[in-house]
Amino acid sequence: MTTPIITVEGITKSFGDVHALTGVDLEVEPGTVYGLLGPNGAGKTTTVRVLTTLLKPDAGRATVAGYDVVSQAAELRTAIGLAGQYAAVDEILTGRENLEMVGQLYRLSTAEARSRADEILERFDLAYAGDRPVKTYSGGMRRRLDLAASLVGRPQVLFLDEPTTGLDPRSRIGLWEFIERLVEGGTTLLLTTQYLEEADRLADRIAVIDKGTVIAEGTSDELKGRIGGDVLELQIANPENIPAAMAAVAGMCCGEANLDDDGETIRVPVESAVGTITDAVRRLDAAGVQLVDIAIHRPTLDDVFLTLTGEHVTQETNGNGELVGAGRGRRSRG
Amino acid sequence: MTAVTERPNTSPGNRIAWEIRDALVITRRNLFKYVRVPTLLIFSTVQPIMFVLLFAFVFGGAIALPGNLDYIDFLMPGIFIQTSIFGSTNTGIGLAEDMNKGLIDRFRSLPMSRSAVLAGRTVSDSVRNLFVVFLMTGVGYLIGFDFQNGFFSAVFAIALVLIFGYAFTWIQATIGLAIKDVESVQAASFVWVFPLTFASSAFVPIESMAGWLQWFARNNPITHAVNGARYLVLGEPWGSASDVWITLLWSGILLAVFIPLAISNYRKAV
The missing domain is CATH 3.30.70 (Alpha-Beta Plaits)
Structure with a gap:
């Protein structure tokens, strides 16, 4: 067995009375895609924020690419890429300028940052729009640019926090193809999602997370074996x-x-x-x-939860009756 | 894909060089906004120019100054300071906007310096202040203003205005990162700046104020800054060299307090 590239041991994090993480344990093998599946408020985003050094855990220990998330935060940041829940790109800048800026902040030289931006725009089918301000981009294009930006530093470990939330089904499938393409190169990917279908399609292993802790872990087939296919x-x-x-x-x-x-x-x-x-x-x-x-x-997140916890998750739908997210009636960042 | 294993080494000299480069990258990004959104530049400069014209023509006649000094000459140093302090409110608003768009999360996950986002923001806001001061000077000259102490004093006066305004950008950065909600930040950054600026020697001689206010106005750091700028623009008795030094001291104190506070808020920003 290879050494895990992400290890998480007993991480807890509270915000006042809200216990966001009550003890998370994970191990992720290098070169694999790992899915964190759970409803809103389960602790998915908090876990990602701890692993990307944005939040300090209250207790427990975690390492990414061999670096401790607290004591070696600066070194750790050189080894990771992060794309959050919203497309964190500057609307005023063009797509290319956004990527060049991120490249320079990864401390590439100006010339390197430029050629890296060109390369990535090409790879994400954004070259044709590279010189347009991002505010002219569609939602799907912004997400793609956001994903692209997370890859500029050639990260060993990539974190995607709900990469397709809020996208229409067609853009979602398009984005999945890009995600599959980018992990072909051997990058380890940890992604969070509310959609069983998404975890099923993209992840080698899945951890089901609820109320700040992992309640089930395994391959998609193993989990389906438990919940029925x-x-x-x-x-x-x-x-x-x-x-x-x-x-x-x-x-x-x-x-x-x-x-x-x-x-x-x-x-x-x-x-x-x-x-x-x-x-x-x-x-x-x-x-x-x-x-x-x-x-x-097909089994849904609700089926997973019903099987594992005996509880339903409340499904939130938009005006067209499409599923937009799942939570326990509470709208908060997972 | 291969991992980047070679990283620039982190000797102290190198570290400072990287911090400066990171800050410049962010400064450039912030200034792009003024180039790309011309309406923003127009409307953020219209207000200071409007202040110059309104104060000069509406209040000018009502305010009697000793020694027959033209009100416009009295006004301009005050309005420079007022503009650079009002301009600093953009710092907190800009940071709150970046935070709400998730950009601060991205920056915080990058291997860049922890101070660069704040340094870049405060520097770009000061560059905008410099631009506005030039523009106001031009308008001032059209209606009779004149730097009366020569070129170098004029340069020092503008430098003093920018340094004092720069200290205020760090206060606003601290506020913006603590409050986060853009509209609340907008209100919170103005609510104290407005009375502080008006209860100073910026627009009227302190002697004309209500008695109880005079004590406050005399000790208001903004009064020292205005008087310092007046000293450099007009000479004595409109201010003194000690006002210049007190202003620099205040700027130093504010920076020493608020740079660490702002950076600490940035590290903790959620």
């Missing part, structure tokens, strides 16, 4: 046909079909979404069962 949900027209329907879909994949508490919905665990619905419809058709509804339910 994708489930096919069926509702059929005639209740008399339920046994026939359950028999028809039983052999589809990897588990028994079972009937929900309401006595109407049949659930079958499935492995992959691809072709599943077609397959199920064919089977049911062959058995002469008429469907009312069919859907694949």
Whole structure:
């Protein structure tokens, strides 16, 4: 086993009566992507702020790239990059000027900072907008520039705090592609997210964090093993046909079909979404069962929490009914 | 991607050189704003010029000065000081804006000097003050103002105005980083600066003030600064060399107190 590049042992942090972190332990292997998953107010951002030297922990010990977050903060900063919850870029400057400024503050020479900015603009598909003031950028472009800025210093460890919160689904998927690209080079990435889907897609390992502590840790598959993976949900027209329907879909994949508490919905665990619905419809058709509804339910953060804590997280939605975030009714920085 | 393992060495001389470079990078970034947003430059200079004109033409006739001194000559050193102190309120506001946009978080996570963001902000605000002082001098000359002690005294007068204003930018930096909310900072940075400036010798002779106010006005550091600038612009009896020294001493004390306070607030900024 290699030496972890991030170690966190028993970190606590309180703000007055608010106990933001009540004891966080983590280990992150070099070259991996680690996801911190949890609702708002769980302690994700506080953990990142401690690891990036923005906050001093009350107790406990943490190291990043071999440097202690308290006693070697200055050295540690040379080894990390951070992109926070909002795009921390100067709107007045152009994209290129923003990156050159960050480069100079990483203490590259002016010429180095310039060539690094060009290189990164190219890599993040921003070269065409590099000489425009950032205030003309779309939200997705700003996030991309913010990500780009965090890479200027060629960090060993990159911290992304909710990199896609507030983005529309299309920009989110676009940003995921950039994040995947940037970790191909071997940078260790620690990212926080409220979205299970995001952690699932990007992270090698995931820590579920709640009320200031880690309540579960493992690979995406391990966690799904605990909470159950994708489930096919069926509702059929005639209740008399339920046994026939359950028999028809039983052999589809990897588990028994079972009937929900309401006595109407049949659930079958499935492995992959691809072709599943077609397959199920064919089977049911062959058995002469008429469907009312069919859907694949993917586990959400709420399912994770329900399984791990027995509590629901309150889902906050915007006017269009899209999920914008999850928390316990409290709007605060995770 | 490879990690950067080579870092500039950190001998003390080198460290100071890096701190200066970091501060210059930030200064440049702040000054860009005035170049890119011309309306900002126009409106931040209109106000001081308006003050010159209003005071000269509205109050000028009502204020009798001993020795037949023109009010505009009396006014200009006062208004230089007033402008550089009012200008310092931008320092706290600018820092609060950076904080709310997450830029301070980014800067604090970079391997740059802990003082650079503040040094860059206070220096760029002083550069703007210098620009405004030049502009006001031009307007003053159009309506009869004159530096009466020659070129070098004029240079010293402007330097004194900038040094005193610079000390105030650090007070405002401390306030801005402590309060954080932009609108509150705006109010908090003005609320004490306004009475302090008006209860000084900046606009009227202290002898014309209410009796109880005279004691305060005489000991107000702003009065010393104004009188120091007047001494350099007009000569005695409008101020004395000791006012210049007292102003430099006050500037030194304010800097010695507020630079560490502001940096400590910056380190703790959430």
